[in-house]
Amino acid sequence: MFNLRPIAFILGMALSKLALFMWLPTLLALTGRSRGFEEFLQATLLTHGAALWLLAWGRREQIRLRVKEMFLLTTLVWTTVCVFGALPFVFISHISFTDAFFETMSGVTTTGSTVLSGLDTMPADILLWRSILQWLGGVGFIVAAVAVLPYLNVGGMKLFQTESSDWSDKSAPRAATMAKRILLLYLLLTVLCTLGYYALSDMNAFEAINHAMTTLSTGGYSTSDGSMNHFTPAAHWVGTLFMFIGGLPFLLMVSSLRQRNLALLRDAQVRGFVWLVLITGLVLLT
Numbered sequence: 001m002f003n004l005r006p007i008a009f010i011l012g013m014a015l016s017k018l019a020l021f022m023w024l025p026t027l028l029a030l031t032g033r034s035r036g037f038e039e040f041l042q043a044t045l046l047t048h049g050a051a052l053w054l055l056a057w058g059r060r061e062q063i064r065l066r067v068k069e070m071f072l073l074t075t076l077v078w079t080t081v082c083v084f085g086a087l088p089f090v091f092i093s094h095i096s097f098t099d100a101f102f103e104t105m106s107g108v109t110t111t112g113s114t115v116l117s118g119l120d121t122m123p124a125d126i127l128l129w130r131s132i133l134q135w136l137g138g139v140g141f142i143v144a145a146v147a148v149l150p151y152l153n154v155g156g157m158k159l160f161q162t163e164s165s166d167w168s169d170k171s172a173p174r175a176a177t178m179a180k181r182i183l184l185l186y187l188l189l190t191v192l193c194t195l196g197y198y199a200l201s202d203m204n205a206f207e208a209i210n211h212a213m214t215t216l217s218t219g220g221y222s223t224s225d226g227s228m229n230h231f232t233p234a235a236h237w238v239g240t241l242f243m244f245i246g247g248l249p250f251l252l253m254v255s256s257l258r259q260r261n262l263a264l265l266r267d268a269q270v271r272g273f274v275w276l277v278l279i280t281g282l283v284l285l286t
Contacts, residue, residue, distance in 0.1 A: 002068070002069055002072060003064075003065070003066075003069060004058075005057065005058040005059075005060060006058060006060060006064070006065055006069070007058070007065070007069060007072065007073050007076065008054045008057055008058030009054065009055060009057075009058030009059055009060065010058075010073060010077070011054050011058075011073075011076060011077060011080050012050075012051045012052070012053070012054030012055035012056075012058060013051075013055065014077050014080065014081055015047055015048075015050055015051035015054065015080065015081065015084060016048070016051040016052075016055065018047055018051075018081055018084060018085060018136075019044055019047035019048040019051055019084075021132050021136065022040065022043060022044040022047060022088070022129075023044060024128065024132060025040055025088070025124075025125035025126070025128045025129045025132070026040040026041055026044050026125070028124060028125045028128055029123070029124075029125040034123045034124035034125040034126075035092075035123050035125075036088070036091070036092040036123050036125050036126065037125075039088065039091035039092045040088055040091070040092070040125055040129075042087075042091060043084070043087035043088045043091055046084070046087060047084045047087070050084065078105070078108070078109075081104075081108060082101055082104040082105045082108055083101065085104040085107075085108065085133055086100035086101045086103070086104040087100075088125075088126065088129050089103055089104065089116075089126070089129075092123060092125070092126055093116065093122075093126060095115070095116075099115045102115055103115055103116060103130070104133060107130055107133030107134045107137060107219065107221060108133050108134075108136065108137040109137055110134055110137045110138055110217045110218055110219035111219070112134075112214075112219045112220035112221060114130075114221065116130075117225060118225065119222065119223055119224055119225050120223075120224050120225055120226075120230075122223075124206065127210060127223045128206075128209075128210060130210075130214075130221045131209075131210040131211075131213040131214050131221055131223075132213065134213060134214045134217045134219035134220075134221050135190070135213035135214070135216065135217050137217055137219065138186070138216055138217025138218065138219065138246065139182060139183065139186045139216075139217070139250065178251070178254065181254045181258070182250045182251065182254055185250060185253060185254055185257070186216065186250065189216055189242065189245060189246070190212050190213060190216050191212075192242075193211075193212035193215055193216055193238065193242040194208045194209050194212040195208075196212075196238040196241075196242070197211055197212060197235060197238050197239075200234045200235075200237075200238055201231050201232050201234040201235035201238060202231055202232045202234075202235070203231055203235060206223070207223050207231075210222075210223050211223070211235075211239070212242070215238075215239050215242045215243050215246065216242055216243075216245075216246040217246060218243050218246045218247055244277060247273060248264065248270060248273070249264075249267070249269065249270065252264045252267055252270065
């Protein structure tokens with residue numbers, strides 16, 4: 001038998017964070033720059049309500065999960081987040097739930113496939129929500145796992161050990177601290193990418209913010225049906241640089257910056273990634 005209450009509590013935590021990010025497009029719609037305020041508000045309140053119920057029902061003094069429950073939790077987190085994340089697409093874009101679920105799952109997993117068209121005339125709040133989903137998928141689940149799993153007695157940091165960096169060492173930062181550093185680095189790179197798009201290409205502020213979120217997550221959602229072809233070549237170079245950075249292991253990046261060493265460049269997976277990009281680029285140029 002599965003111990004469902006701890007699973008419900010963690011699902012509630014995930015939905016509560018999703019609901020908080022839903023307020024961003026909701027407030028954008030409230031400013032009058034986009035339509036769909038009531039629909040987004042409904043989706044946000046429904047998500048908050050479900051999160052509060054799961055948190056209340058599943059709250060325990062101590063949470064312990066077995067291996068089989070961790071497997072179930074992994075599946076349920078992805079599925080539940082996508083179910084509620086799909087609500088704005090259903091309420092505003094009036095597409096089927098199947099298409100909305102596909103769009104959300106594609107965003108959260110940073111796959112980048114889309115069933116939507118007419119992006120150039122789509123409401124700004126929906127475009128922002130698509131970008132937020134990819135941005136969260138790029139780092140949100142990793143940060144949550146690093147920060148939360150150790151408290152569940154399942155050794156969350158072990159998920160992120162690599163051959164070149166022993167995160168089980170006594171000098172390694174606590175999981176919550178490491179999660180905070182990863183998030184801060186992710187935020188900094190997103191800001192730099194936004195500035196790069198805005199200053200060096202023909203993107204306006206809204207387009208730059210959206211493309212920065214989907215670039216760092218390596219997902220590729222765009223605000224235009226023409227994607228990057230809708231913008232000047234400078235946007236392509238900015239996107240190439242920051243998508244390359246987004247493909248690097250963030251744990252090693254944080255470690256290298258914190259210890260001021262070249263651990264990132266000495267890592268085998270990073271060297272292999274660099275060579276793969278260079279060789280592929282040369283092949284495509286020929």
